[in-house]
Amino acid sequence: MCLGIPGRIVEMRNEGGLPMGVVDFGGVRREVCLAYVADEVSVGDYAVVHVGFAISKVDEDEARRTYDVLREMGELNDLGWIRDVAEAAASVEVPEEPGGASPRGKAAVPPGADA
Helix, strand or coil: CCCEEEEEEEEEEEEEEEEEEEEEEEEEEEECCCCCCCCCCCCEEEEEECCCEEEECCCCCHHHHHHHHHHHHCHHCCCCHHHHHHHHHHHHHHCCCCCCCCCCCCCCCCCCCCC
16 A cells, blocks of 8 residues: 655755655654655645655645544544554644734644653
């Protein structure tokens, strides 16, 4: 089974000409190759990640919908850490700035996690 999971980009850098970064999946952070999306994303954006590669940009609402669908489908029962990530990410409330916009570039912290 192939599965892409959305996460928030928290760091971007260039390693030997290859765009790399750190993506946060509801508190679990992983090193990710950003080569496929480097021209369209920045820190704070969400991207779908599959086997260590960010393959497309998604907005925060789509990322949350994906977590909710995966949890409802029960697909996460066999996927260990991804289940925990989806549950944590779905429960995080991102504070709104004036005008209803969520703060870009600021990582949401799941309840009970150290900030």
